[in-house]
Amino acid sequence: MGEDIKRSLLVKETSAGEEETRVIDGEEELSLKRRVWIEIKKMWLVAGPAIFTRVASFGTNVVSQAFIGHIGSLELAAFSLVFTVLVRFGNGILLGMASALETLCGQSYGAKQYNMLGIHLQRSWIVLCVGTLFLIPLFVFTTPIFEALGQADNISEVAGYISLWVIPVLFAFVVSFTCQMYLQAQSKNMIVAYVSAVSIGIHIFLCWLLSVKFKYGVPGVLVSTIISYWLPNVGQLLFILCGGCPETWTGFSMLAFTDLWDVVKLSLSSGVMLCLELWYNTILVLLTGNMENAEVSIDALSICLNIVGWEMMISLGFLATASVRVSNELGGGSSKAAKFAIVVIVSVSLSIGLVLFVLFLFLRKKLAYVFTNDEAVADMVAELSPLLAFSILLNSVQPVLSGVALGAGWQKYVAYVNLGCYYVIGIPVGVVLGWPLKMQVKGVWIGMLFGTFVQTIVLMILTYKTDWDKQVDIARNRVSRWGRTNNEESNPDT
Known part of the structure; x- marks a missing residue:
């Protein structure tokens, strides 16, 4: 380990499309063009699914907002207020805290400490779930908070109703962000893109069915939104727990409760x-x-x-x-x-x-x-x-x-x-x-x-x-x- 260490590896193309480089006496044999091409393939293996997943997640809110907008301007204003201010705030905190997992899982995977990835994932679940509990009062007392900030009483009242429906979305963020980063570290996040594509299609259909066909209005759209956020999580969890990551997931462990303070600080x-x-x-x-x-x-x-x-x-x-x-x-x-x-x-x-x-x-x-x-x-x-x-x-x-x-x-x-x-x-x-x-x-x-x-x-x-x-x-x-x-x-x- 270190820059003076010399490696000798055979050049070969694997079934996953990855290549290894042969280095002789510390000099890289592959041309710069070849090395760039190999790095670009590794890059898009993570970037492609990551971009699609984020676009799909962003699209979920856009679809919900579009259907809410056809229900009424008051409801649209309240929905926009909740998702622009409160959900973005909660999303930022939880996404940021989950990003600690990118450091921990990525470095452990690079060091071939594969068994530690599952432990880091469980630790992150614990830390983020506790963090989410501290966010819940913001969504329970949304109406008085918005009224204190000078928002109109009628908008604040509807926003308080909508914000209660958003609480399950917060816990969906916990599972979604952590599983994505755990899978990304192993370049296995294509499964996230697949389930996200299915989820947004179902979301569009359910929004139409519940709010337009059956006339459930705002609750119908919010039920569809919750389902849309949780469906990808179910797919990710099934993939992880049912053998999709045999090297890095070895089951639940009490080790998840150790070194939590270090994870908290980084999170x-x-x-x-x-x-x-x-x-x-x-x-x-x-x-x-x-x-x-x-x-x-x-x-x-x-x-x-x-x-x-x-x-x-x-x-x-x-x-x-x-x-x-x-x-x-x-x-x-x-x-x-x-x-x-x-x-x-x-x-x-x-x-x-x-x-x-x-x-x-x-x-x-x-x-x-x-x-x-x-x-x-x-x-x-x-x-x-x-x-x-x-x-x-x-x-x-x-x-x-x-x-x-x-x-x-x-x-x-x-x-x-x-x-x-x-x-x-x-x-x-x-x-x-x-x-x-x-x-x-x-x-x-x-x-x-x-x-x-x-x-x-x-x-x-x-x-x-x-x-x-x-x-x-x-x-x-x-x-x-x-x-x-x-x-x-x-x-x-x-």
Whole structure:
């Protein structure tokens, strides 16, 4: 283990399409072009299913919102409020906490400590279930919370009713996020894509059946939403528990209750890191609501952020890929392979971002008419299109670097970076440009983009300056410590 170790492996194509490289006297025999192609295949093995799964999950909310919108404007406002504020908040915390599993499972899998993946999964279930219990009061007392925040009484009342239905969705997040990251670490997440595709199809049918055909209204849509979130979980659990991962799942174990504090600390760091990112755009919408001509501004901004949201699903797929590839290679002791994977993934993601950047930069006003017939809103979207294009370009790099941080276990440090760049730099600059300089929504968005740009530069410098050989040692120590604990408790006589 280490950069001076020399390996000699036969070049061969496996049934899964993976290739191994032959290295003689420490020199890589394969050409750069061949190595890039092999890395790209490994990348898409994770990225393809990850992107599709996230698009399907995002689509579930869009379908629910569309059917709710046909029931009534009051119900739509309440549903949007609950899912934009409360569900996004809970989603951010739970997704962030589950991201600790990306570090632990990825590095353990790379180190061939396969039996530890199942233990890490069970530990994460325990930690996230406890975390979800602390979130439930927000959904039980939604009505008084929204009323205290100045929302209309009738909207708050309906939002309080809808939020009670959302509680099962929170627990669905626990299973969904953890199982996805457990399977991603092994490049076995294609099953998640399959069940997600089936789930969204069933969701569309059930929404129509329950809310349109049988006239159950809002409860019908919410029942379908709950089923849609839990169906993929059932498929994932059956795959894991019934032999889909024989090397990494060896059954339930009391070892899941050991080393929980270390998992809690890493999970909380991950939760803070991702929550600071996910709430950034929400604050943009809240700031826009206090501006002149707020209705047109919010409508135009919502269209732009909806497009950014769809594109972000692609970026989050690359985030997952970067996390898996970096953690696998660090766990396997190869700093050079980890650095090479980072370069390839960033290059591919940036290439896609450049294409979308040019596309949205030139579509401008035509883009708006897909979502609205209002001329004023379309004009505002045309004005915001350059900012939309630059947001998409930044999103093609920044999430990948966040994935690198997750793979290496830097959650705590990146949380500080996010706090400084987003909330100390981005938001204050946006407020100054928006109000004193009278740039309105464009000024706020420019400020927010500036914060994201600074954060991206900081992460690029951090990634470039990192001693990756030292990161290999850190990953090895983490894996060996938990692996040793597992072996000692499994073999008490040794």
